[in-house]
Amino acid sequence: MTATRQLAERHRFRWWELVPWIAGVAVFFAFPNYLSFGTQVLITILFALSLDLVLGYAGIVTLGHAAFFGVGAYTVGMMAMHWGWNEPLSGLVAAALVAGAIGLASGLVLLRTRGLTLLMLTLCTMALLEQAANMGAAWTGGFDGMPGLSFEKILGLFSFDALYFRSQYLYSLVVLLACFVLVRALIYSSFGQSLTGIRENLLRMHAVGAPVRARLVAAYTISAALAGLAGGLYTQTTGYVNLSVLGLERAAGVLIVLILGGYGRLYGAFVGAIAYMVLEHLLAKAYPTAWQLGIGLTLMAVALYARNGILGLGDALRRRFGAGGIR
Amino acid sequence: MDPVSILLGGLASGMVLFIVSVGLSVTMGLMGFVNLAHGGFAMLVGYAIVLAMRHWGVGFLPALALAFVAVAALSVVLERLLYARLYRASELDQVLFTIGLVFVMTATVTLGVGPETQVVQLPEWLRGQTDLGFIKYRTYSLALIVSGTALVIVLWLGFERTRFGARIRAAVDNRRMAQSLGVDVGRLFAVTFAIGSGLAAVGGGLGAEILGLDPNYPLRYLVYFLIVVSVGGLGRVTGVFYAALLIGVLDFVLKIYFPKGGTVFIYVLALLLLLWRPQGLFGKRGA
Secondary structure, three states: OOHHHHHHHOOOOOHHHHHHHHHHHHHHHHOHHHHHHHHHHHHHHHHHHHHHHHHHHOOOOOOOOHHHHHHHHHHHHHHHHHOOOOOHHHHHHHHHHHHHHHHHHHHHHHOOOOHHHHHHHHHHHHHHHHHHHHHOHHHHOHHHOEOOOOOOOEOOOEOOOOOOOHHHHHHHHHHHHHHHHHHHHHHHOHHHHHHHHHHHOHHHHHHOOOOHHHHHHHHHHHHHHHHHHHHHHHHHHHOOEOHHHHOHHHHHHHHHHHHHHOOOOOOHHHHHHHHHHHHHHHHHHHOOOOHHHHHHHHHHHHHHHOOOHHHHHHHHHHHHOOOOOOO | OOHHHHHHHHHHHHHHHHHHHHHHHHHHHHHOOOOOOHHHHHHHHHHHHHHHHHHHOOOHHHHHHHHHHHHHHHHHHHHHHOHHHHOOOOHHHHHHHHHHHHHHHHHHHHHHOOOOOEOOOOOHHHOOEEEOOOOEEEHHHHHHHHHHHHHHHHHHHHHHHOHHHHHHHHHHHOHHHHHHOOOOHHHHHHHHHHHHHHHHHHHHHHHHHHHOEOOOHHHHHHHHHHHHHHHHOOOOHHHHHHHHHHHHHHHHHHHHHOOOOOHHHHHHHHHHHHHHOOOOOOOOOOO
């Protein structure tokens, strides 16, 4: 195949790209009692996907991505609490806009740095937001957060299902699909290519005259908006917000999920979120006191033996056994 | 509280921060290895001391020495067997590995000892107050300040005045150049890693009484260690020292005057300092 045709065909949808969505719908019918858990998995996938855009494609190593998830979650929560704004879809849009605005503002300031400095700056920004949410109790509910939020029917048709999470699950699945299509289009656009270029060789991108900072800030803003969307979805589906949405644990958790699945590849977020959360769920059920041991050992083993996560392991196996396969 | 005793209290916790963070700074500067489990070694030593004192009835100092040897040995084994395989891996794989190690350490002490906070029993002569002439203050905090200062001097001499220290500094500044001049960076790193973990162990042991000891220790203080390292500059002993004292004193003062949300100022300070000097206060520009 010639290079031109390869390039032209790279972004075409392939049949197996339908598999995750068919599986998502199949879960709805096969595990009706696990849809609350399934909804959390879908939200984590969306959050990890937003991180993949900056971490995997643009090469921005951040330890503060939960800042945007939290901003989205609190935006939806505060609008519902103080303004009685309970319409779900416009709530999500607001969450994305506010998180995107904060992403733009912090990106403009922080993205001049790299490496450990950037890592610490993102971490400190998130910690500041967490403290702000903690101290502004009149607005945010402080340490206790905002429990017992309720939202209107989705599109005026489907009410939130407190018992089985059926509508929440499908709602999250549809939002995830829409965001995924957007991210996929971005990745394969010339914008996405220039992000990869910046990750691979910063100097050369400067040399060819690419607007490096503008590209990085744009990617950071879009990613922040998507993370905010995930956060908004979290508040709507669970009906509460508290400080846990902004913490280091959530930021580190989503980083682990993405690295575990494989960063810089569209489906790493899916594989990582499902693998991590199912493993955690099963271990916590079987060994309530020792589940962290199992998770820790798994992470160490993956880091040692499966470079670039679970999907990276798949690549290595394919290389060993010859077949060309999925890229 | 009067200003002098607040300053002394802050200095004592700053010393602990320094002793734990300095190893992290050097290993990160040397190999670029992101070792998030660094604080874990400090925690393990704290637990080893508590257990040795409780079950074998040894005194505080012998227990500290024993725990130091055990944890330094453990770190050498881990470094040779596991860490060494990841030197050429991406920093994200290193993050995944060391976070996994933190989980394992946390789970191990939760299972082995229990989730509750452990108390380190200090020996008789370190309890109580000492009269300094102008002020009476906790003996243990004074002992921390003295031993921390002694350690800084030893480290500074070792770093700035010995051949080994010169090799480390050369490798931190320009690893490839140092290698081509015949410095065995791999071996240098193995030794430095053991020293760094050993120092984390000393800091953990000495600081367990101030910082508290429970299974979440490595993650709770990780942010503090990282702030100290990034503000101090990678691979800078004196930089880390000043940064640790600054953060330690500030944290102590703010906890007294603003018990609610005092940490905000630490984060704001770290943000501003890093925006002003991205390489850290004492790091080299363009390094």
